[in-house]
Amino acid sequence: MTTNTQPRAELEAPPVARRRIRLSREMTKTLVVTVVILTIVAVAAGIVSGSTTVLTQALVTGVLTGGIYSLIAMGLTLIYGVLHIINFANGAMVALSLYLTYEVVSIFGVHPYLALVITIPVMMGLGALVQAVLLNPVMRAPIHTQLLITIGLALAIENLLLLVFGPNPLSVQLPGNTGVPVLGATVELSRIYAFIGSLVLVAALWLLLKRTAIGTAIRAVAANPEGARLVGINIKGIYILTFAIGAAAAGAAGTLIAPFSTIQPTAGAIFNLTAFVVVVLGGMGNVPGALVGGLVVGLTEQLGALIFPGQSPLLAVFVVFLIVLFVKPKGVFGRAS
């Protein structure tokens, strides 16, 4: 047996290694440029605000918020990567998960993070249902069709929440959620937990895609649906599974951000926008790229707020977004391959 596996490993190793080197070079270059730009912006922001404390706070908040953005973008980028659908309902799904978390906490009185046990499977089921019933029949239609369905879905979810819960904002309390000092800035514990949660989620998705048979099938469908079908992969099943995983990621995000979110029907809309930006920055369909993209967006937002006080902090993010769309529409970090 050993003699059998040995040569095969040798055969496969070189191309993989070569590709990694090429990828990392490109990524390193882009990362260095981004870091330099962010540093310049940070210095400028520091000069404008005239206070290192304010700057530190902005940087730390930026990184933590960025982690949350990438958490919310995770499902979006996975669904785009495999199905080529931009899930406009991603934000609404996060909002739905916020309400689910609220309901679980108020009915059972449990720790908010325990709601994950409910939100992840429920959202997964919803995602599977949406893909099976609404999207699978139109997978070969032009891209507008799927976009319209997801936007209809977003409208439906948001207004269903409005109908059932009304417009008044709700909130979920996390026990022992106090501000702690981080590198000279003060941040709430819940934001740190959400940041760690997004790192865990990236790792989990990455392992799922890279190390499991299901993940290999998903990647195969993403790379070549026809080829995948020929080797016996059930494409429609993989589509359903992928959308379910994407929705589950939105569900996990909703629960993790619940303690510091204002829970209202349109809560997801704002994340929808930032999630697009994150996904475009990170390379559409690139899961670890979403993490880097999230950090960049979080920092851009915080530093933008310092440089242009009085304007919405998201404005800087959108300017960056449009510039990136025009200059490098296939994503800044890594190649879509």
Place this chain on the structure above:
Amino acid sequence: MSVTTPTRTSKQAPDADLATPFLTLAPRRPFPYEYVILTVILIAGAALPFILPAAEMAIAVRVLVFALMGIGWNIMSGFGGMFSFGHAAYFGIGSYTAGFMLVEFGVSPWIGLVVGMVVAVIAAVGISYLAFRYKLEGAYYAMSTFAFAEMLRLFVSGNDALHRTVGFTVPVLPESSFAMFQFDAGSPLYFWIGLVMVGIALLTSIVFLRSRTGRFTLAARDNEMAASALGINVLRYKLTAVAISAAITASAGVLYLQFYMFIDPDLAFGAHVSNNAIITTVVGGAGTIWGPLVGAIIMAPLSDVVAGFLRNPPEQLSFLAGHGGLDLLLYAVILIAFVILLPKGIYGTIWNKVKKK
């Protein structure tokens, strides 16, 4: 690690029937029957204020606003194939330009209308030129239009000169004035003026479709590569469609401003504004001349029907009373149902049936 393949464009969709929901179009006819239909519609429409009770006129005007937005969206996205998710941008630019000039300088909204349309055209052509120059397609183009509208919303919300989130309120005149585009609340003049605007927009659609420009735009939509291989300056015709579309949508914004006498960043640039333009057209029939009008007649009164239903709900549904959101929930369900079951919309589907016979 990534899980992406190159983006798919609509042209590669192999299923011809599904691949062309936006392409229902009559072959060129020698007899200009569209003009006859338009005349009939306008005459019938003009008589409406004499028949409808005054209380329903607000709905009739909303139908016109929806129709204008739908016609505008349709030229760019239905005929031109450039899927816009951000028509709120042009609607908002129109109403904000007119509102700003009126409130700050007392300029007549008629001048505001023209200036608003020009500003919207400049913005639309500018952003679209960049988008086409950098070859944004399909979902990426849709996202750039969406982002543009959101950017404007955020910018206006944070701009002191534009009254931040407070918006503009049209100063009420002591009496109606045609020169200032302002009439008594129950006046049918808003409707008639709106009807003329819709008539001009429909006429523009018809002329556009029958012209070389329109034909080339359709050719570019159906197969951009082939069209440019034939020597068609694709970029020019695409930008023409974008410009006409933005101008019509901006005029809807001014009509809205003068009728409701109020505009704020959400009403002007909110995502629901773009959604209304899209849903109206898709329900009526995208890529057809009359589709947006049909869609507006169906979709615009819907929220009033729902509101009336909620005021006196049946026993079993009484818990819904006093809750918002049902109208938009219905919009969403209708949109999804139409996209899946009737992708050519009401008018497009009927027209296809008629044509086959």
